[in-house]
Amino acid sequence: MSSDERPTQHSIRDAAAVTHAGGMRATRAFPTNTHSHLDPFVLFERFHIEPDQGFDTHPHAGFEILTYMLEGGMAHGDSLGYESTPRAGDAMRITAGDGIRHSEFPADDAACSGLQLWVNLPADRKELDPSYAEASSDQLPTEERASATVTTVVGEGSPLDLETPMEYLDVSVTGSESGSDAGSWTWEPPATWVGFCFVVSGSGTVDGDEDGAKLEAGQFVTLEGGDSLTLSTETECRVVAVAGEPHGQEIHQRGPFVA
Template sequence: MTTSEDAANGSHPVAGEQVQHDTGVNSNRAFPTSNYADHLDPFVLFERFCIDPDVGFPMHPHKGFEIVSYLLDGGMAHEDSLGVANTAYAGEVMRITTGSGIRHSEFPAASAACNGLQLWVNLPRERKSVDADYEDASAEELPTRTVNGGTVTTVVGEGSPITLHTDVEYLDATVDSSWTWTVPEGWSGFCYGVDGSGTVADDTFSEGDVYPVTDATAEGDDESDREIKVTSDSGLRVVAVVGRPHGEAIRQRGPFVF
């Protein structure tokens, strides 16, 4: 795939890392990992979780960031200290603003396994103590468009009802030939392989791979958008996530981000 030195430069895809949580939930983590040890300002971490029927996350605390959970298969039941109880199914999304503090639990629905994607977005320093909040959206509420080379669903961004305290674009793209992903000027993030195989920026790319987007990946000067080509002959599903950096240190201690 690539070397650790290359990974540090964010110039090539790297492999995600298998993680088992204390509760028994297994995940493929994109970052931070031994392959890519850094956060990607404004993003704290990203992983694909797989929750078996007999495990989950009992009630636990968070503060200082926002959580975006996007379901791929099955259903995940959420309950929190705000009094919210909701189950999200494939294609649906939940957003939690942990702010000054929240407790929540996550378990597979109907005693059946589920899997999905979870993104942690840092809150800017001046908003760390905002009130905790919750929001969700159905698959029908997320805009999906046909583009040359595939289909793209906007999970967060223009047309999506999901809002964050940070400017973020989160796209779910299924590519069957060639799709050009445009990264706004000065933004950073990543592309993550959900299913299938192909290429990202001319490098081989498949399920569980991560392509970090940082200043090191920019072509030309920093005053223009970046275009990253995603291709596949057999079908490749990726999520492409970018945000406006806060330019602040991300200080994570387990479930808290200071």
């Protein structure tokens, strides 16, 4: 399918409010009662952890975790012996493989917020040895475009990679200071990949025209293989755009484990 033939209309979906055991709040795109997994992606949410909260040591297996911090810092420790505190703009990847245990707590007695993505492991890689990697904000390539700033969290130039071919972009689109001219950004993942675009802050118009669907913070759209997306805004809109190659296998999630 050529770019001229790609679909240009997208359904806007609302993420759901979730409260984890211990009171930690999240805005979850999927899985929810209305939105299932999105092969190869198991889960995506924006989390908020207050100073007196946190996730005690708990196990994971069968998938990979990518955490991208938006505000504050999060103290991480795991059964491999790694301890780190990613802060706003930093990212870390955990390949749970055949099993890992870790904890997550806010650093510096201050609240923190970030984005967490779970990516399924292909069936023949479920028994991988667990591993950990991290990248600071200055290690993630950032490109200034006409009306957008694009940071590559996973993809070309990033030191982070996963077992699944994918890209993860942090994109800020801005209009003119007067609001008279809209800024826009077009995303065209590989034709065989599946993805989604989640609004972190601000608002925009999907598909780049006056009749396009409005996209607000906490909402998202999904892209099937061959889709593209144009995001426009007269003010400012920050999104994360995530796409990857499907595995073509069912996702069987049982809490912190993915078979």
